[in-house]
Amino acid sequence: MPQAINSGLHPMYELFFENINKKVALTEADKAVIKTYLTPKKVRRKQYLLQEGDVCKNIIFVEKGALREYSLDESGREHILQFALEGWAISDLYSFLTGEPATYAIDAIEDSELVLIGKSAHEELLVKCRAYETFTRLNITGAYLAMQKRLTSTTSASLEERYEAFVALYPHIAERVPQHMIASYLGLTPETLSRVRKRISQNK
Amino acid sequence: MPQAINSGLHPMYELFFENINKKVALTEADKAVIKTYLTPKKVRRKQYLLQEGDVCKNIIFVEKGALREYSLDESGREHILQFALEGWAISDLYSFLTGEPATYAIDAIEDSELVLIGKSAHEELLVKCRAYETFTRLNITGAYLAMQKRLTSTTSASLEERYEAFVALYPHIAERVPQHMIASYLGLTPETLSRVRKRISQNK
DNA sequence: CGATGCCTTGACGAATGTCAAACCGAGTGG
DNA sequence: CCACTCGGTTTGACATTCGTCAAGGCATCG
CATH class of the missing domain: 2.60.120.10 (Jelly Rolls)
Structure with a gap:
């Protein structure tokens, strides 16, 4: 065994x-x-x-x-x-x-x-x-x-860019973890992340 | 010599x-x-x-x-x-x-x-x-x-706290470097930092 | 004395947070 | 099998904060 x-x-x-x-x-x-x-x-x-x-x-x-x-x-x-x-x-x-x-x-x-x-x-x-x-x-x-990259994106990129970069970099996290935690990681409220995702999906 | x-x-x-x-x-x-x-x-x-x-x-x-x-x-x-x-x-x-x-x-x-x-x-x-x-x-x-500390303060602290923490941690930088660069480091516009400093000085 | 760089101030607008409610799907018990 | 609950997400209305743009002040340096 x-x-x-x-x-x-x-x-x-x-x-x-x-x-x-x-x-x-x-x-x-x-x-x-x-x-x-x-x-x-x-x-x-x-x-x-x-x-x-x-x-x-x-x-x-x-x-x-x-x-x-x-x-x-x-x-x-x-x-x-x-x-x-x-x-x-x-x-x-x-x-x-x-x-x-x-x-x-x-x-x-x-x-x-x-x-x-x-x-x-x-x-x-x-x-x-x-x-x-x-x-x-x-x-x-x-x-x-x-972390340096993350810090830079915080100050230089739009929320859309930051969220999409996160998903691209950590697809497995985005799949497995509830969105309000990803919002927290990105420094946003769950409501704002929800709206960001909506904006992204509308521009496609 | x-x-x-x-x-x-x-x-x-x-x-x-x-x-x-x-x-x-x-x-x-x-x-x-x-x-x-x-x-x-x-x-x-x-x-x-x-x-x-x-x-x-x-x-x-x-x-x-x-x-x-x-x-x-x-x-x-x-x-x-x-x-x-x-x-x-x-x-x-x-x-x-x-x-x-x-x-x-x-x-x-x-x-x-x-x-x-x-x-x-x-x-x-x-x-x-x-x-x-x-x-x-x-x-x-x-x-x-x-950097971890800096990142955490970005998401958890007020602008006043962040600026004061910066000055406390790096007094020599705050003395020698123009304020618009400190604003840039903190992720703010020079105008906002100016107002933050004003608020701090008024509450004393 | 005039230019220059830096900081400040004011008026305004846009973006994000807040609060409340509705929605949705999964799991649970009747 | 259905109704209920619960966690999570979405939506809406509104308030707040910060950025933007423009102007003015103040010191330094030619």
């Missing part, structure tokens, strides 16, 4: 390693070392992985499912900072690195299967395993560039 | 190394290796370091002076992505890393003294010198966190 073994006692972390391997070459030894630091976790829809005010203890990698990270403003409104589908990592990085209380919350949009990397694990891996450090560097660089 | 030697034939890159040393411990050997890859450059106010459409060939570190990086939208309006004062690095990172034409321009707000790191230099240093890779990782992580 290899299936039972894989998903239970000896998780394989397949997507996780596939993801690393896209960016750096891992030896089997590296892989074995890294594996010892990982913790699998399953969560239900709507379950919190991190609440505002708690310290973020993990970097969370999504093997299956969908998560979101968001902040709450003074009026209690949610502002989504990031989605994470299969193959993505998510964390309140500032809280994770500094130990300060988190300013963001993370919860599950769907039932999900995750891989957790704790802080001491992360720190040790950075030192012990150069491939892990390189992977981390490349990962954060990619995240930085993506 | 040590002064003449320092600034001319044998630049010292003092601020540059001080900056690295804040994040990682550099051996003298590291330092010597890195030095061989650096190029000093002086520019005048308004001079371009990068124009939209050109490939970005360097990471630019500011020893003295002030630079800005900005994009142009369809209407020709400038949107400032980043300032760089003494001790800061700036680049169109996407263009630098991929070799694609730059989508941002960089120019000097004041006469400036710079240190350039070319692409092959950067790549070799990443491999040859682990301290340099670690520095790069920490640097980009800091830039990522700062």
Whole structure:
């Protein structure tokens, strides 16, 4: 019953390693070392992985499912900072690195299967395993560039352009996630996004 | 005449190394290796370091002076992505890393003294010198966190809060840079920023 | 002294948010 | 099988905020 073994006692972390391997070459030894630091976790829809005010203890990698990270403003409104589908990592990085209380919350949009990397694990891996450090560097660089693009589009593009760019860039998110969350990600109200979509469909 | 030697034939890159040393411990050997890859450059106010459409060939570190990086939208309006004062690095990172034409321009707000790191230099240093890779990782992580904060404040905070947070975080920029550029950085028109400042001063 | 760049002020219009209601489809229980 | 509920989306009327355009003021520098 290899299936039972894989998903239970000896998780394989397949997507996780596939993801690393896209960016750096891992030896089997590296892989074995890294594996010892990982913790699998399953969560239900709507379950919190991190609440505002708690310290973020993990970097969370999504093997299956969908998560979101968001902040709450003074009026209690949610502002989504990031989605994470299969193959993505998510964390309140500032809280994770500094130990300060988190300013963001993370919860599950769907039932999900995750891989957790704790802080001491992360720190040790950075030192012990150069491939892990390189992977981390490349990962954060990619995240930085993506966010830079997002910031630029916020100030330079029309709502129509921004929404269409989002759908083009993340078609799977647009399919799976309710629209009011996409509105939140784009910094709009659900009503405005609805009207934007209407305008787009009319101009075709 | 040590002064003449320092600034001319044998630049010292003092601020540059001080900056690295804040994040990682550099051996003298590291330092010597890195030095061989650096190029000093002086520019005048308004001079371009990068124009939209050109490939970005360097990471630019500011020893003295002030630079800005900005994009142009369809209407020709400038949107400032980043300032760089003494001790800061700036680049169109996407263009630098991929070799694609730059989508941002960089120019000097004041006469400036710079240190350039070319692409092959950067790549070799990443491999040859682990301290340099670690520095790069920490640097980009800091830039990522700062941008994340900026993005969040864009969607969650009032204009007053955003302007005051900017001044609190970057007092030296607020002092030295014309206000219409700060407006551009914040994503506002100069008129609106002027009114925001007026409202702030009235509520005191 | 006149030009220039930058900041401010005012009047106005357009875009987006707000609030309320209606709609729609999926799942649930009668 | 139908009616109901619930979350999510759409629509409408209205208020607010910010951008636009135009003018004026003020300092700096030739």
